[in-house]
């Protein structure tokens with residue numbers, strides 16, 4: 205057939221859409237079908253005009269439209285499978301919510317809630333009341349509030365307590381976290397002036413003391429969450445800094461970042477300070493993330509002495525950084541587990557993934573290998589290997605988490621090509637490549653995802 209004939213024989217957008225609507229039932233809206241039909245027909249027309257070969261096989265156009273419908277009916281933000289072993293992967297949404305937190309969110313989404321009403325008095329209440337008592341009880345602080353994330357928490361603290369004045373920070377703590385959070389920049393944006401003291405590797409209490417002037421509003425200690433300086437180093441403890449602050453009547457703020465609420469020393473995680481240690485050490489205000497090692501929703505938590513918390517609460521910026529009811533619901537349920545569960549390390553997914561034993565990981569890897577072998581045994585080389593996972597989210601930079609992973613190498617095609625296809629399909633699977641093999645680190649894979657991984661692999665490999 206020549207070009208003109210082919211073009212003339214193409215169905216109209218409407219005819220094609222009606223045909224597909226009739227054969228696909230209620231799965232897709234007619235508007236979406238029309239949009240996809242138009243796109244497919246346009247691209248075919250362009251191809252034909254360019255002289256590309258055109259397959260006239262029966263049903264070929266409808267199949268193309270259905271493929272497009274499948275892709276376009278997905279939400280842009282969707283579930284993926286994390287086989288990277290990075291627990292708090294910021295690009296993959298950081299902490300997973302536990303079952304109780306998921307239920308709490310679902311519950312308040314389907315109905316109205318007492319977000320800001322005190323049901324005892326019938327009067328207006330505070331949305332923070334649902335978590336404030338839990339936070340003070342767990343951490344030992346006098347007061348608490350919650351904002352959108354920890355970057356916002358730090359910004360709000362600085363703006364409320366140090367705008368137009370000086371904040372003293374050690375040069376070893378002028379960190380950048382996750383690209384866009386940089387201590388000097390957030391300080392400048394808040395309207396406070398940075399006064400750097402000490403050196404990259406050593407800062408002493410006397411350095412802070414010498415820098416104190418009439419203009420000093422805060423002494424700020426920043427946890428170097430995502431890196432450590434080793435070797436010839438010295439740093440001022442929160443206890444020492446707090447006694448210096450008391451001596452001069454200057455509040456001490458600690459940005460802890462990670463929000464570690466339980467010590468995991470018994471699991472070999474030793475290089476992370478807990479929030480309780482900071483409060484007990486005398487910090488006047490402490491801030492941390494809700495979705496790092498705390499294992500809850502994205503949030504920035506500020507705790508500390510009542511008089512400072514009250515000033516921060518009244519700052520107009522607090523209203524602009526206000527958290528949503530979903531955050532409060534998830535955070536409340538997550539925090540309750542720290543108090544009421546026998547073992548929060550089992551119920552909180554982040555803590556569970558951090559502390560899961562080598563034996564359990566090996567068993568899990570064997571389970572995944574078996575599932576893969578029975579589906580793909582003849583198509584790939586599959587083994588299990590010891591490897592390392594990461595906490596991620598800029599936490600525990602020096603903690604090596606030994607893990608087990610399934611290593612897979614396709615007989616046909618490359619591991620690189622396959623790992624890309626796994627990422628682009630539905631559901632997307634994200635995995636690492638090492639020595640030309642794809643590694644599936646079972647630390648961050650849920651057992652309910654094993655079969656999906658096998659099916660996706662089979663689908664992609666058999667298409668090769």
Ligand SMILES: *Cc1c(COP(=O)(O)O)cnc(C)c1O
Nearest residue numbers: 353354355381427429460461493
């Ligand atoms: C992660 C981190 C932040 C930023 O917290 P977000 O919740 O990601 O906004 C700030 N300070 C420190 C020390 C951190 O580790």
